[in-house]
Amino acid sequence: MFKLFSKDFWDVTARLILRNKIIILIAIIITTLFFSKQWDNMRFTYTEANLLPDEHEVNITYNNFLKTFGEEGNLIVLGVKDNSLFTIEKLNAWNKLSDSFKNYKEVETVISITDLQKLVKDTRNEKFNLEPFIKDSITSIEQIEILQNELFHKYPFYDNFLFNKETQTVRTAIYLNKDIVNTSARKDFVIDILIDKIETFEKDYNLDVRVSGMPYIRTLNSQNIIDEINLFVIAALLVTSIIFFFFFRSFRATFISLIVVCIGVMWTLGIIGLFNYEITVLTALIPPLIIVIGIPNCIFLINKYQHEVKLHGNKVKSLQRVITKIGNATLMTNVTTASGFATFILTESQLLKEFGVVASLSILAIFILCLLIIPIIYTFLPHPKDRHLEHLNKRWIGGFVNWMERMVKQKRITIYATSVVLLIVSIIGIYQIKISGSLVEDMPKEAEFFKDIRFFEEEFNGIMPLEFMVDTKRKKGVMKLATLKRMDELEDLIIETPELSKPISVVSLVKYSKQAYYNGNPKYYQLPTSQENSFILSYARNSSSDVDLLNNFVDSTGQYARITTFMKDIGTDKMERIEENLQNKIDKVFPKERYNVTMTGKALVFQKGTKYLVKNLAISLSLAILLISLFMAYMFRSGRMIIISLIPNLLPLLVTAGLMGYLGVPIKPSTILVFSIAFGISVDDTIHFLAKYRQELQANNWKIKVSVYGALRETGVSMFYTSIVLFFGFSVFTISSFGGTVALGALVSATLLFAMLSNLLLLPSLLLSLERSIANKEVLREPAINIIPDEDEVE
Structure with missing residues (x-):
């Protein structure tokens, strides 16, 4: 099967792409229109993410409770802590505001001070009657004083439900109709009715009304997620395009890359709609992720095209070589990245399954788009000008490569010592990591609804x-x-x-x-x-x-x-x-x-779900390592090379885990993703380096040192470019108002930076130190997949 991805396969693919460019462009446009039609099926989540499988004991217990007593998360509370509330005008206005919500079909019942009833003994009929604390509106200060005395001192049944007798904080309980609590009607009521009426009341009576309750929190939290999707996509496009332009100094190349990733985002949203998945905190991250992962593909393809054009000046031959020489490499790196995400499909959590499906399919889609669109667009464009190729001779890049080579040659012991120290310190930090099952910890700390929760x-x-x-x-x-x-x-x-x-x-x-x-x-x-x-x-x-x-x-x-x-x-x-x-x-x-x-209850279910996800983290990460190891084994046909390649990719993960322990970043649904994502992406650099290393070995009669330095010089620049794009691309998530998303962005960025240095310093050092055991044809047999074809193979 993998023999399909040989020189002949990519030669045929290159010819098909370049000879059928109009048909392919039309097919891409039709597919994009199809996916854009699926956007109507996208829906935003109206409940907390259920992190547990449906058949899990905790979920079964919760569902049994709901069957007996109905939805428990249907309470919205309004509260006021202000002594001036206990005046005739303001207390009547507060009671009127509370009563006004009873007129809406979305509301099941409202309990406010005016609804409080005294249970009064009827001796004649031997029964209890209910009498309201407030029969009509308040007309005198004396009535208020009696009310306060009764509420705060005589009826403990109501204490801490509608008032706090210590601080004299008063609140109103609004129970929403249980049928609409988990639907879009809840959002319409909260945004268009509840918030609007409260803001008007605050303005008219100069009172600070606090609002909370699960329906309210869910609604505003979901709205924040929706708002941040647009923010992330725009920020990711802006950051990656600026970095891309900085490297290439070409508006043309930058614009082409933006077209590709924008279509990729459209396809991603279409995939979500096609499967009728909800937009959650996790799936909201995928569109900007596709931009961040897609730009490195564009860098590899455009960089190779410009390099070939500079080499021999033939545009058509250059585009054919881009597909034949970079196609296999980008395919394998995108497959390994997609595999890191796809391992979430094998977990029993529906939330992670959906994330894994959409992310892995979207990564493969962006690879296909890059491979098709970039060469085709360049066939319509004129020959690159000299200024478009100037970046290939940047001195500072050469200085960076020379520094790496010097470190590997002269400071190998320092590299090993630093790695061992980092490993020991990280392991100590790992033991300090805590697990967080908080429903609100990741919510925006500066948002008013979060302050109201507190x-x-x-x-x-x-x-x-x-x-x-x-x-x-x-x-x-x-x-x-x-x-x-x-x-x-x-x-x-x-x-x-x-x-x-x-x-x-x-x-x-x-x-x-x-x-x-x-x-x-x-x-x-x-x-x-x-x-x-x-x-x-x-x-x-x-x-x-x-x-x-x-x-x-x-x-x-x-x-x-x-x-x-x-x-x-x-x-x-x-x-x-x-x-x-x-x-x-x-x-x-x-x-x-x-x-x-x-x-x-919701809080307990979420906490149990977090613990369950931690177990799934170990499973998904182990599967990612196993799956990618199998790829490496098949590609390089060498068990020793698998071990050598895993060391520089596992070390950054351990360093990141250690940092989480020292910085007090807990394991939670958002940060759980860091390790599988980072491993799937960082191993791409290893694949590129080892593929080029093997090619250098064959070209240099199996001389290790010459081959290592040759591979380092050849791949170091592109690895640096892509790592910088990925670092700043993932850093975009740190602008989020959600704590978990900020942690995810910062941790993945840091991990990828460590991984780049590890692959450029530790990996070549290991190859040089173990040259006797790996520098022979038996260890590095002919690969199953020749990722980077030899120069003389492509004509």
């Missing part, structure tokens, strides 16, 4: 839902006093945990019922005794008022109960400790033969 964490201990589902294994088992007492014990531990908010459950409602039975005395806000339970529950059964409240916390059969708390944005280590403490309490309090208690 506000609600401080005032109400967080907005990330953590849920407990108690299965009593029998109908109406929830309202048994024994069950309520067990739930109360669990809630006591939740209250004692600083990272968790006060829990909400049927237990609170039963305590409130006892308080109401004793005429609202707050000291009776506690579970009833077995003696009290029967007559308090008889009052509750005669009341229709508690039915709606019960529906939120108990299912229709009375078998399942729900305890809801909210957690702060905490690290994985803390979360695991809290989870362990809670699980120990559950195991102790709830006998397994009578109860089944599960912990779930």
Whole structure:
């Protein structure tokens, strides 16, 4: 099969491309139009990325909870911390703002101060009635003072739900319709209605309204992703084109390269639409990635074309040689890069699978576009002028190559010592790496919605839902006093945990019922005794008022109960400790033969997903190394060469991992990608160098030193060019407002810079030091794929 990629194959390919250029251009235009039609199928994600497989135990538990109680992430909260709120005008305006949201079909219910009800004992009818705290609008300061006294001192049921009695922060809870929470209708409500009304209110009453809740955070976060796609694409085009022009000093060559990568981006977006994938934080990175990876292809092809033109002046012969001599090399390097991304397809995470599919197909597509468009466009253009070829004689590039050669000749021990020190220091750093399962850590720190998250964490201990589902294994088992007492014990531990908010459950409602039975005395806000339970529950059964409240916390059969708390944005280590403490309490309090208690919620699912991805990181990276090693083995037919080639590519990965440990950059969904991406790209330089090295060996009668220095001089310039483009190209991601994207860009850039130096200094040093064991024809047999044809093979 691989014999297809021989001299004859590329000769035929070159002739087909150059003789059928009009047909090929028309085919590219038609394909581009086809892909542009697929853009309509692209959709932006309206949920957090699910990092776990559908059949994973954590997902099954979460889905079971949703089936019983419905979507848990449908709460939006509005909050105000301002003493001036407690004036007649502003408090009425706040209540009016809250009530106004009840008129929208997207809203299921709104709970504000005006909706708070007192549970009042009706002795004559032996039932509880509900009376509002505020019957009509506020008309006097005395009413406000009574309201404050009642809310902050007499009714603990509502404490930490709609107000913080310590700071007197007040909030309103808006529950969205569960059917629209994960659809585009949520975005329309949040952007066009909610934000607009709040901004008007703030302007009219000079109050700072804080907004949070998972639907709100998701919406603005998704909008940031959408905005940054355009930013990344423009920035990547700008940076790479400036660097390209700096190297080539040719508007023509720069413009041709931009055309190629822009078409590549159009194809990438078309692939996403074709597969009906969502635009996530990861897939949003692929369009600028294609620009960054595509430009080096353009550099290799255009540089070779100009080199050939300068050599013999024949334009047609030069273009044919570009395809025959560079085609194999660019194919192999793009295949290895695509392989690094394709390994994500083999993971069980749908998020990573989609990223792997789109990225690997897009990389192969950009290779095809470069190979077809660049030679064809140059057939229509005049012969390059002398000024277009001046960059081939740059003295400073020659100085850089001379420095590398001098280092390899004279400072080999220094290179090895530096590598060993870096290795030891990096291994120490690796042991300091932490895992982060935070839902909000990567979100834009300067965004208002992120500041609001921190506000609600401080005032109400967080907005990330953590849920407990108690299965009593029998109908109406929830309202048994024994069950309520067990739930109360669990809630006591939740209250004692600083990272968790006060829990909400049927237990609170039963305590409130006892308080109401004793005429609202707050000291009776506690579970009833077995003696009290029967007559308090008889009052509750005669009341229709508690039915709606019960529906939120108990299912229709009375078998399942729900305890809801909210957690702060905490690290994985803390979360695991809290989870362990809670699980120990559950195991102790709830006998397994009578109860089944599960912990779930978005925050927990995301944290478990991050840990799962870490395992997948090891798998995907191992697969990338194995796959690329097999490529090297087939290309060079030498086991020793595989080992030699892997060392300079694995060292940069270890250095980067060490840096993450020292700089406190945790392993998380965004930074997990660094290693497979960097390895897949950096190994391209190794392939180019070793291919040229083998060619030099044959030309120089297997003389190692001459061949190493010849390969270094020949490939050093192009490796430097491409590495600089890749370094600055990936650096574009550091302008992101997402912490994870910034870390990804910085880490990949640093890794590729280390990889370039490693391939230009450590790799040649290893070849020279091990010359006796590798400098023979048995070790370097005739390759299966001749990546760089000999000069006399191409006529």
